[in-house]
Amino acid sequence: xxxxxxxxxxIEQIEQxxxxxxxxxxxxxxxxxxxxxxxxxALRFAWEIARTGTPLAATALDIESVPxxxxxxxxxxxxxxxxxxxxxxxxxxxxxxxxxxxxxxLASLEIDE
Amino acid sequence: MTAQPRLIEVRANILKENDVLARxxxxxxxxxxxxxxSFVSSPGSGKTTLLEKLMARLAxxxxxxxxxxxxxxxxDAARLQRACxxxxxxxxxxxxxxxxxxxxxxxxxxxxxxxxxxxxxxxxNLVCPASYDLGEQMRVVLLSAxxxxxxxxxxxxxxxxxxxxxxxxxxxAAAAEFDREAARRSILSVRPGMKIFxxxxxxxxxxxxxxxxxxxxxxxxDPV
Numbered sequence: 250x251x252x253x254x255x256x257x258x259x260i261e262q263i264e265q266x267x268x269x270x271x272x273x274x275x276x277x278x279x280x281x282x283x284x285x286x287x288x289x290x291a292l293r294f295a296w297e298i299a300r301t302g303t304p305l306a307a308t309a310l311d312i313e314s315v316p317x318x319x320x321x322x323x324x325x326x327x328x329x330x331x332x333x334x335x336x337x338x339x340x341x342x343x344x345x346x347x348x349x350x351x352x353x354x355l356a357s358l359e360i361d362e
Numbered sequence: 363m364t365a366q367p368r369l370i371e372v373r374a375n376i377l378k379e380n381d382v383l384a385r386x387x388x389x390x391x392x393x394x395x396x397x398x399x400s401f402v403s404s405p406g407s408g409k410t411t412l413l414e415k416l417m418a419r420l421a422x423x424x425x426x427x428x429x430x431x432x433x434x435x436x437x438d439a440a441r442l443q444r445a446c447x448x449x450x451x452x453x454x455x456x457x458x459x460x461x462x463x464x465x466x467x468x469x470x471x472x473x474x475x476x477x478x479x480x481x482x483x484x485x486x487n488l489v490c491p492a493s494y495d496l497g498e499q500m501r502v503v504l505l506s507a508x509x510x511x512x513x514x515x516x517x518x519x520x521x522x523x524x525x526x527x528x529x530x531x532x533x534x535a536a537a538a539e540f541d542r543e544a545a546r547r548s549i550l551s552v553r554p555g556m557k558i559f560x561x562x563x564x565x566x567x568x569x570x571x572x573x574x575x576x577x578x579x580x581x582x583x584d585p586v
Binding site: 251254255258259262266270272275276279284285286287332333334335336343344345353354355356357358359360361362 | 365367368369370371372373374375376377378379457458459489490492493515518519520522523550551552553554555
């Protein structure tokens, strides 16, 4: 359960960005890859705890789960992949370059001025 | 409030602080010429025993140090000290993983230039350590023959972020009815092309190959 550490890092990061703008943070948009090691439900739960008593106590968290997308080094095609079978569907080459799915990203903030 | 909020684009990695620190560590390790390998696995899959035996073998020709992470106790450090004296325990308290900041703090006072290998034993956990880069050159994930062959399918992220897999306690495979081929298949389905070693720290099976793997990292790190 490292989602609490992740949520605390997010609070710190959001406060740093928000300090450069006037107003209150209505919501934060984050992108969580399926191979990031972070569970979205656990992160939602941790967020509720982490934001309590901070200036972000009323800030909503919007989580976008990012599916796995890979590029085949053999045939050059890009395609969606399942975490449990990372294989090129076209030429069955096993070693795939991961394009998306590892994200642990603070994408944007909505600020009420 | 009816006014539309203003949208601020951020696009920053949430663990940026850790990633920056890990990158600095990696550069420091490279400059010092020390080969850094970390080990991750579930609790009880044999990280400490494997490391103890590996370090004893490598200590003959190399200068070795180790950092070992646990929630509590210094027992693992005491065990590793039997193989090499330069060992530090990182007790994380309630934290379920090591991060780059803990590594940097634990290295204080050590001269990295005096080392050939630094081994890092992460907290026994197949989930949380996956998200944290420690600046290591190679991450080894262990799966023991007494665990389920489908563990890689249950914890795909940790297997996907590791560079090499080692199946430990292979001497117990028959007794535990461990299906080696099924285990290999599940590792390769989450991390295609991954190099897999089968080892037994107890009988010594596969240990020559494991030792050779680390020796090969050393050769590539030697200044030309």
